[in-house]
Amino acid sequence: MQNTSEQKFDLDISGMSCASCVGRVERALKKVEGVENANVNLATERANVDANNQVKAEDLIQAVTQAGYSASLHHAATAQHIQLAVEGMTCASCVGRVERALKKVEGVESASVNLATERADVDFNAPTVAQDLITAIEKAGYAAQILKQQQNRDLDQKREEEAQSLYKDLILAVVLAAPVFILEMGGHLIPAFHHWIMANIGMHNSWLLQFILATLVLIFPGRRFYKIGIPALFRAAPDMNSLVAVGTLAAYSYSVIATFLPQLLPEQSIAVYYESAVVIIALILFGRYLEAKAKGRTTQAIQHLIALQPKIAHRKNGDHFEDVEITSLQSNDIIMIKPGEKIPTDGTVIDGSSYVDESMMTGEPIAVAKTIHDKVIGGTVNQQGSLTVKTTAVGEQTVLAQIINMVEQAQGSKLPIQTLVDRITLWFVPAVMLLALITFFVWLFFAPQAGLSLALVNAVAVLIIACPCAMGLATPTSIMVGTGRAAEMGVLFRQGEALQRLKDSKVVAFDKTGTLTLGQPQLTDFICVEGQDETNLLRYAASLESQSEHPIADAVVHAAKEKNLSLFPIQQFQAIVGSGIQGQIEQHKVYLGAVRFMQSLNLSVSHFSIQAEQLANQGKSPFYLAIDDQVLAILAIADPLKPDSLSAIQALHTLGLKVAMISGDNKTTAENIAAQLGIDTVIAEVLPEEKVQALTQLKQQYGVTAFVGDGINDAPALASADIGIAIGTGTDVAIETADVVLMSGSIQGVVNAFALSQATIRNIKQNLFWAFAYNVALIPIAAGILYPINGTLLSPMFAAAAMALSSTFVLTNALRLKRIRISQH
Template identity: 60%
Template sequence: MSSQQTTASQYQETLSIEGMTCASCVGRVEKALKKVEGVETANVNLATEKAVISSSKPLNREDLIKAVERAGYDVAASPVIELTIEGMTCASCVARVEKALKKVEGVQQANVNLATEQAWIQADANVSSERLIQAVQKAGYDAKLVPSNKTEQQDKKANELQELKRDLIISLVLALPVFILEMGSHMIPAFHMWVMHNIGQYQSWLIQFVLTTLVLIFPGRRFYQKGIPALLRFAPDMNSLVAVGTFAAYSFSLVATFLPQVLPKGTVHVYYEAAAVIISLILLGRYFEAKAKGRTSQAIQHLIGMQPKTARIHQNGQILEVPISDVTSDSIVEIRPGERVPVDGEVVEGHSYIDESMITGEPIPVEKAVGQSVVGGTINQNGTLNIRATAIGESSVLAQIIRMVEQAQGSKLPIQAVVDKVTMWFVPVVMGLALLTFFVWLFFGPDPALTFGLVNAVAVLIIACPCAMGLATPTSIMVGTGRGAEMGVLFRKGEALQLLQDVQVVAVDKTGTLTEGKPTLTDFQVMDGFEREQVLQIVASVEAKSEHPIALAIVEAAQQENISFLPVTAFDSVTGSGIQAEVAGQAVQIGADRYMHEIGVNVSAFEAEAARLGNDGKTPIYVAIGQKLAAIVAVADPIKESTYAAIEALHQLGLKVAMITGDNRHTAQAIAKKLKIDQVEAEILPDGKVDVVKQLQQKYGRVAFVGDGINDAPALAQADVGIAIGTGTDVAMEAAEVVLMSGNMQGVPNAIALSKATIRNIHQNLFWAFIYNIALIPIAAGILYPSFGILLSPIFAAGAMALSSVFVLGNALRLKYFHAIKFDA
């Protein structure tokens, strides 16, 4: 948790640090924080587990957190409050809501998303949701907590869409006669004569007045209810532009109809059709926009739909079907063929195959037997399973995936900062330009100058489209992250989408990332004077105290030979080097050659054999008993079949691949040669991975690091983008910005390719949104009239404005059809 406050002469940030145990930890955290640019002092308190950082300028909280994580510690997350914001229509609304939320004391970060209509606020624990809601309401919008029941939220959206559709139909029915009466008379002389003869001009104007008034009062009321109050608060938005534009056309027409004598000669015209048709076209655009917005969130809706509503549980000797909310941890749940797994659990009875493609993106069903875990939302295929529930509700894998995707979709990319600055002032500038247009035409335009001024000013107000600018980035993020989730690629932070496309190097941990992470014992040679079975018994007894994958391989081999274990004392693990202990009164050391050199054991007798084993891709380990070399052991960790194609795909994307491993150089180079990896960093201790990542960043630029273990967390934090293998540890996933649910490297090129496609899509949207406004606002103002005699009707301006937002949404939806890279089987 953190909070930032300003003192008389400096800024202060407070972080809650997790994982400190002694004074050395305090020193390391302070040292890491002081390295962050701009930090003047950093005081860490072990008792309170707080770090107070001071600076003479505002501090970037993310930089501070990354520094702490690189030092090997965690920062407690601040509480996150999610609000649904009602009443936003354009990018200007987003900027105002964000500004209002950030003014609340204790709020560290506030991201508002126009596409999802939600706000994501990170704040101190003492900041209540009521204070945040009040701040939003003061800004002129409505807010409430995001309901835990997602179905309720979807139903509300569906009702809003139906209401919009109803208003659109009413508007079109009322506006069509107005358009025919006025524009038909201008375009078809015979129709004009018919109107004059059978209805009369004044009566035609009265009919248009009545119908247009109904359009403005009923379907058009939403623009006035929101736009006028915003204007009075000196915070105009898109609704204000529509309200002012249509009211100007309507008011002028009203005067022309009932008080024509007050207007200059030659200017008595009505523009009822402009007001009525503008409302209709903008409602049409908003209807299409709402439909398209619904499609952008289909990935989330699909994930929510994967959650079964009921489960079949064993209770008092019976099998009962109960609501999913009644399932508790340790409940025994029955799953029949073809059914979705209702909760996360562990198989206690039965055998089947589970389709996990909706979670991992992998199409091949996975075999499940007793003792193996299953994930809620996946589909049981051909056998009946009984599982013990292990995670339910918000703690389930599916709920966490939904939460990750929602947070990524609600986040802002760095590219959005420029857009936010522009949109904050966009509407006031447009209103100023409309006013300028009116007076320029009034004083310098040809007769009827008043009419020209009014029509062109209304066109400027109506054609301006801050909506497209506000939707350009969030809609692409929504569709891109949603498509990623379908492929088993979870972006925990939206900004990873932007950073990943610029990555030059992908650095990977070896064990568990490139390889299966399940080593097996392949070789065991002893020196003269030692018995193989006796040495294996001693080694296995010591390794049984360790949880390292290599240790497990040796223990498993001993168990297969029915070797019993001996008592072990004085066990000590030397991180990244080896282990030492005492067995039957003898000192035993097991580790790599560097460890043997450190303790003074000569390994020259096995150096040639070690080189041979390393060249075969095996990891050689030495055993010393009583300070004498006793044996050389080798284990092999098979390379995942999926790794070969993944590395090739990364090369095809023009990226370099670097392998960082604690393994010996011979073994590392042999594996790198097989995989065609560009750079190998071998014999690297866990702490050294961070330094290697830094070196790669200095040499090449942006670096992505892929890992799966606890010791990978600092390197994941140091990298520009950390990518965690989903089958790895929770610590690794917390430190990463991207999580691969499939558990293999093939998700990495897919994530990078999706990142490039999404950012390209955002650039297209922003280009369209800005070029549209830059080009068409001057045309609406009449810039083409002096040379070409061309003026833009307010009706065409409304149509163009409506199409602008629809274009942006349609372009973003193309990401739904992004194709994952096809890998050869």
Template identity: 55%
Template sequence: MNPSTELELAVTGMTCASCVRRVEKALSKVPGAQEATVNLATERAQVRYDPSAGKPEDFVAAVLKAGYEARPITAQDDHARELAQARDAQAQRLRRDFLIALTLALPVFVLEMGGHLLPAWHHLIYATLGERGDWIVQFILTSAVLAGPGRRFFTDGLAALWRLAPEMNTLVALGSGAAWLYSSAAVFAAQILPEGARQVYFESAAVIVTLILLGRMLEARAKGRTGAAIQRLVSLQPQTARVMRDGQPHDVPIGRLRIGDAVLVRPGERIAADGVVIEGSSYVDESMLTGEPVPVGKTLNAPVTGGTLNTTGSFTLRIVSLGADSALARIIRMVETAQGARLPIQALVDRVTGWFVPAVLAAALATFAAWMIWSPAPALPHALVNAVAVLIIACPCAMGLATPTSIMVGTGRAAELGVLFRQGDALQLLREVDVVAFDKTGTLTLGRPALTDWMETDEAGAVHSYLDGATSGPDTAPNGTSPDVPPTLRLLASAQLRSEHPIARAIVAQARKYGFELPPVSDFQAVSGAGISARIDGHDLLAGSERLMNERGIDASKLSGTAADWARAGKTPIFVAVDGRIRAIAAVADPLQPTAAQAIAALHALGLRTAMITGDHRDTAQAVARQLGVDDVRAQVLPEGKMQAVTDMRRNGSKVLFVGDGINDAPALAAADVGLAIGSGTDIAIEAAQVVLLGKDLRGVADAIALSRATLRNIRQNLFWAFVYNIALIPLAAGVLYPAFGLLLSPMLAAGAMALSSVFVVSNALRLKTFRPARAGV
């Protein structure tokens, strides 16, 4: 297989779907090109090519030859900011040109149409200027409109026609140009026209250009709002940082920061770069990155992310990554990539737009010919007006914007909710999902086992209960007949110091909360799969399963009922014997994620089935499933078995979304129709996934699916409007209603309808910015 690399280009000058198609064809023809996609909304092209056969400058040259401008985008470029600035400038230019065109076109419209509405006005014009004088004024003003604000349509449109690649500007140039040329002939060369055909349509040419400029101005303003999510992310990074050098703080521009710098962050300031806390503590608001509103506590060695907001305390961090390697930069790149993606649904649009403009030109010629043959005299004006109306009303702009604009707004809104689409097609695939499968440990649970229960017998045989689910410390621990701390826990924790098992760490952590001094251990032995034994302070300790106790001849029946109850609740029971007699029983559990139950309920509300795939014991898995309401449980599954479980679900006809966070989840994430990684998980899991949840709030899974459905629904609405608009109005513009009803569509009304169609599509896409997670009652 040939090696490949990717190139991203900023492309300017595109106005409609035909432009997109043309640029893609030009890029695809470059030697070495393997795949090329172009996005009208983001004005970017993504090319995968063989570097041994092609170079970046070859692709830039191909775009230039196609009639557009292009430049490579590097990792250091702030394309989002540049695009926003370019759109602002374009909107300003369009506003200026629209106002000039309006100032010039309004008198033309009043001179021509005012006489039809007010006979007195008609008589006044003919009495002062005369018919020819009136027409000459209209000619001068209309020529100024076409040569000034409307020049862009002719330079771009006719150049495209010369290359045999007509596009939207071509239709506008031909339509308004034909109206101007015919009217000019009626003024200055009337003898070449039939007697009844000497009419002028200057007002159509002038108003067409003015209305289309108005539409593009409104469209540019609306498109500027589609990138608001990225702009907010870009604006998170402060411009300066307070760096500690020689023990003193110095304000340093972001561009001059270095890895290893110590940066002081005060309350209310945004964190300048990714790092770890080396001094102080605080709570940091990470909501703009994760969507979670509750500030996160940060203490010594805690990681902090550039762009997040420090709230209460002050601290010093050491910078660990900068620039393109920072978390914020990676998030922005993921959002930009998703916004530039092409969904499978776009293939239909591509097929249509490939022949759309040529078809419109053919329809206009057929309209002209039909009116010349069958129209009542004078045929020429009727043929011209209706052909121009067909040219003007056709709108590939709306078709070109229908999909990418919705994707841009939808993925931007997802980023605001803490959901990142690493691969854009996941936006469409998520809508088709009917089963959501979760890993358990670290996904549905916190992944940090905790000692939740402890029961102990004293010398007299009485049973005392401690903890009862609490893990916060000795002040809340006693909850039974004894006010004392559990003494046997000290012995067990001392023995568990030798183990790296998560359960051992949970026991040691709870003992330290009680402030126990842990004595030295001798004769430590790990009993594989069953427990441990050790000698501590002159006592022989044995800890592990009930089976281990029975094997060593220790009667555990007094506490076996409690152990069974805990096991049914999803907890792991641990029997503790001292000097050959049962003294205590402990329960260790992995607490559920706080929002796990709400997330499962939200998925059920969306009509989806849920599943859990875990390597844990079946009883533990079933207990967790009962607490959360999970529909299907696959337990005691080895890491490679998770992938097989996902594959089996797909073979049964289900579309599967798999949610996980660990290295062992990567195969399952890749095997699913859509893989969603928890952003707090491992890099390998994130790389294998198509969607990343930045925070730990599992309700984001339901948010991602609901937003996917809303975005695809929005795209279908846009495509329906774009296609139905053209299917309905092109025949109307051609005059199909004239024989039966005597109705014709003025080119001016056609221009207004065409301009509004693009504005409608962009405005409809912007509704996705108001998407709210449906969590009421969850």
């Protein structure tokens, strides 16, 4: 559906801990007047908002803040922090001038200048470059140079810091909770230890010591739950933190009353549960720590892509090259890439030749030859030779930046399958709190012999076991890992929704030229008269064709180049339109053309009649090479099938898909190719504008249809298909009409896209099943449903452990997608 919104906001959200939080943030954003859509992702901690021109970022941030969370505008991966050494400042006025000069530069977000250290710290975004900042300072009358430059803090760093903070709190909680657990549970488990406590410490003193240690746990490592959870309760919007806060405070408060005011409790109910409160906090912190570490691994694909770009470039300055920060590069700069170096940015080769390893971008293992006029992609690796390149794109315009942006958008998107989950989880926490309250009163009034303490324990167990972290992480983590792995395999999902729609496809329709075929004429056959030297005759043919501009000529010359054949000088070259070409090579008259050209020269081709018929039946065009008065070779030009077309189509059939081909070629040629590949349906002799009608026909016949095209001439078809898959060549990634873009020209990428789609959706369903099954199975047990049958109760401590493990399981299961391997071809 076409989005009519005029603005898109990307917000970083902090404070979310479960799926309920996601629902509340989305509701808060959607209530802002002018907001058309809001999509919040727990795994990426981001919100994508579509709004009209009346909405300001401050309105959205305020709405999120009022909902109890923190928000800020997201800084793209290209955001930079730079530290400049500034010379010439003598007073506070100088500081003010430099700061004002820097803040006037377009793209600068903040600038702070320190007179004592003579340094300026600047945060800025593309299209600003470091040189712009230095120039601004120089115009203000001072001198500056780069001291240090780095990417702004990204999600990976943020999660690492979060993990470190959780680790410190976890260690403190364990150190303080261990004595509490030993004092209380040790006495229950080991009677001799109980007697030792009674004789040497005393029960009341033991409870006092537990009170002190438990209070420290709640105040310090546990404060994160109360700081967020308690305000959420007052807003009538409880979340996971609220469940932990209520559960642990209930156990702690009951224990405090039993310690200091026991007369308020029935005698049979006097007991303390300090150990439950502190162990719950320790276990949940442990689960949060594992979750933070696992979440960090879900962003590794993005970090890998960012790391592809080098930091330094060799830029031409006058007659020499100097090392500069890559951020200072501008379009049309001349840079040099030495053997073994990464190419800093996109550009065109203007001098030199080499082989470039583009496998990191396309997944293709074979290095690509590069010479003058060839394009190179930033992040790929130059191998043997030295290249001089004119930059054509820098910053956000580079292919690598587009890829990173595409992957981030896909990772932050929400699949249709998530919509139902969100509806459920929004009301899940309030429902759990109500269930815990019911559990408490059922035990209190219908099982009075069990006492107040067991009513409390079971209610706390229900609160703790039901935290919906796993539900909130089930879908987004699988999307993050799946789309990240896809990017590493050269498959870019421009929209996360394409993951699910691709899995639902019934038929894959291929454009023929440039998709199933190589898209360029090639010399497929070269057959000589017996006794002739094939290599020498190919030199004659290529030398003659080197003077021609016909596409067929390129195929013959290219074949000679691949064999490193040197070409003869040509004299008296002449092209006979529609027939062939002729010229003189080493005193020999050489002719090359179709059969009618040979007949016009009264040269016989009868000795090649069998081969000519065979080639024609294969859909190839035969041509003849004659030297002086004898036809010595027959050669065939065709647009051959890609080597992996057959295996890819077989793999698609294995995945349960029908395969169709849409072609502008004549029906005989199209059906011949379809027969070779095992294609189910052929629609031939269609004009480009008729491909949309052909797709409509396939939709009616099969259902959900995916269309695979080269992304250049197939834009209408790519847009009209249920899922458009564009086959690129590394530089064609910004194809706006496609849902999925393949960096490689290989159609094996189509198989990878379908396989990834199926694996990711399967992984999401596994996560959702276990997240919901876990709650459905364990909440009744926590409430004590098995107690009348076999006396089984679920300790709040075990509930906390199970809750922590559920989130860890979901994340670990999602990370299995990283092990999907690239299909071989």
